[in-house]
Amino acid sequence: MLASYVRLEILRMVRNRRYLILGIGFPLVIYLLNANVFGKGTTDGGVALSAYVMVSMAAYGAISGTLVNTAGPWAQERASGWLPQLQVTPLRGWMIIVGKLVGALTLVLPSMLLVCLAGALTQGVSLSAGQWAALVGALWAGAVPFVALGLVVGSLLRPDAVQPVTMITMLGLVIVGGLWFPVSAMGETMRSIAEVTPAYSYADMGWSVIAGHGVPLPDALTVAGWAAALGVLAVLAYRRATVRA
Amino acid sequence: METIPSTPAFALTGVAKHFGDVRAVEGLSLTAAAGGAIALLGPNGAGKSTTVSLLLGLARPTSGTVRVLGGTPEEAVARGRVGAMLQQGELMPELTVGELVGFVRGLYPRPLPLSEILDLADLGSLAKRRAKGLSGGQAQRVRFALAVAGAPDLLVLDEPTAAMDVESRRRFWDGMRAYAAGGRTVLFATHYLEEADQHADRVLVIARGRLAADGTPAEIKATAGGRLVTFRLGDQPAAGLDALPGVTSVEIRDGVARLRTDDAARTTAALYRGTTLEVHDLEVSGGHLEDAFLALTREP
Incomplete structure (x- = not known):
């Protein structure tokens, strides 16, 4: 049951032009633009800027992709009656939530791989096979809290309110998290705030991998903590949205 | 010899459902034996949709108990013994009719064969069409197909013929009768008297959240x-x-x-x-x- 629900979710998104453009095409274009703006230098830590920006943009694409692809459709399905229709089938509530999560994670993979591929092929980013695997693995698994956040937003808000709120949330996360302007360029206070946000810890796992340090435990724990907290919130918000009062 | 009464299709006992100050359903008690077509007839705002939500476990009663096929509504739905067509329910626009029906069919333990579902809902020629391009009546027939796909023992239809033209309606009722003829129970909510008169074996009339009458169409007329x-x-x-x-x-x-x-x-x-x-x-x-x-x- 769960597998066929996930398959359905993926099938409908792949046929959705909005997903193909915003979810897959957009992060790639943004990366290529940014990579050319930042040029060929290195960071203070001696990492090629092209690789650093590649990680930032892959992370940005994953955050915006999971949020946009989860929150909007979810709010829409609640309002349009598709969700109640699922609720009167044997498909249980937890399967719907898990199905959404697995679907969203699967759908975010292409954009991540495309950005990495573009980095390797057009920007001369060179990493070991182990680094590539660790990078993609960390960014993929680390996207869970953003899917959960999308479900929270989609459960609590009406469809017309979802888009602006998603956009503001997403921009807030990536800017504060240092995905657009590195945290090293921020003041002391901003930097301490950045380090507890899910977006910074998420991207930092990637930055650390390309610098040859592996995935730092504090980052992984922060992301896992956010995943747990937002996951619980998502379940509560789902219950509220499908209230059986 | 005593016969053992079979489990009722559904039973409501002293059920009330209040939304704030609004008493949508008040003191509703009724038992429906399994089998046949039952109309839930009442004017708009009588409590039909609330009753349907209670039967499907989409709402919980403020007081009283609701039993469906011998268990709670949630149990009956989880076991795949209930199928429903709700009043509002858009289809996923990117998917084809065949994909939608196939998906819902796959959720049930003992579904109907795909060809039989498409026949019942008169969808044979539409199987490859995406939901996005369907007319209101066609979409309604797809939703009927989704409701019967799992071969549920209890099929619940809330105002099923809204948005259907005359010809669609006729075929829809044919499909409904064919489904109910197999010993299954169909409950349909309607405010069209002629639908209850022509297509139900039993009519439950509700008004202002209460049961106003219960009997065959002929009995209702007489009482x-x-x-x-x-x-x-x-x-x-x-x-x-x-x-x-x-x-x-x-x-x-x-x-x-x-x-x-x-x-x-x-x-x-x-x-x-x-x-x-x-x-x-x-x-x-x-x-x-x-x-x-x-x-x-x-x-x-």
Whole structure:
């Protein structure tokens, strides 16, 4: 049951032009633009800027992709009656939530791989096979809290309110998290705030991998903590949205 | 030999459902034996959709108990024994009719064969079409297909023919009857009297959240006072009219007498032969479910 629900979710998104453009095409274009703006230098830590920006943009694409692809459709399905229709089938509530999560994670993979591929092929980013695997693995698994956040937003808000709120949330996360302007360029206070946000810890796992340090435990724990907290919130918000009062 | 009564399709006992100050359903008790088509008939706002939500576990009663196929509504739904067509429910626009039906079918333990579902809902030619391009009536037929796909023992349809044209309606009812004929139970909510009259084996009339009548369409017509005999009485005395055979109630307004009767022929015969009244403009009306419905659901 769960597998066929996930398959359905993926099938409908792949046929959705909005997903193909915003979810897959957009992060790639943004990366290529940014990579050319930042040029060929290195960071203070001696990492090629092209690789650093590649990680930032892959992370940005994953955050915006999971949020946009989860929150909007979810709010829409609640309002349009598709969700109640699922609720009167044997498909249980937890399967719907898990199905959404697995679907969203699967759908975010292409954009991540495309950005990495573009980095390797057009920007001369060179990493070991182990680094590539660790990078993609960390960014993929680390996207869970953003899917959960999308479900929270989609459960609590009406469809017309979802888009602006998603956009503001997403921009807030990536800017504060240092995905657009590195945290090293921020003041002391901003930097301490950045380090507890899910977006910074998420991207930092990637930055650390390309610098040859592996995935730092504090980052992984922060992301896992956010995943747990937002996951619980998502379940509560789902219950509220499908209230059986 | 005693027969063991089979599990009812559904049973409500003293069910109330309040939304804040609104009492959508109040003191509703009814039991539906399994098998056949049951109409849940009532005017808009009578509590039909609330009753449907309660039966499907989409809402919990404020008080009272709801049992479906011997368990709670949630259990019945989780076991795949219930299928439903809700009033509102858009389809996923990117998916084809065949994909949607195939998906829902796959969620049930013992579904109908795909070809039989498409036949019942008259969708054979639409299987490859995306939901996005369907007309209102076509989408409604797809939703019927999704409701029957799992071969549920209890099929619940909330105002199923809204947005259907005449031809779609006819085919829809054919499909519904075919489904109910297999020993399954179909409950459909409607405010169309003729739908209840023509397609139900049993009619539950609800008004203001309460059960107003329960019986076959013929019984409902009879219990609500049968037929109406009216004539111009003028200044003549009305005494004795209520003693005429068959008469259940007498109402005189503006010189016109209105006699409710369960035997119009004997009443009119006695009116001419058994009284000295001058009877002008005699009319016999009623015997339609509509009259019964209005009598049962009018404000007290």
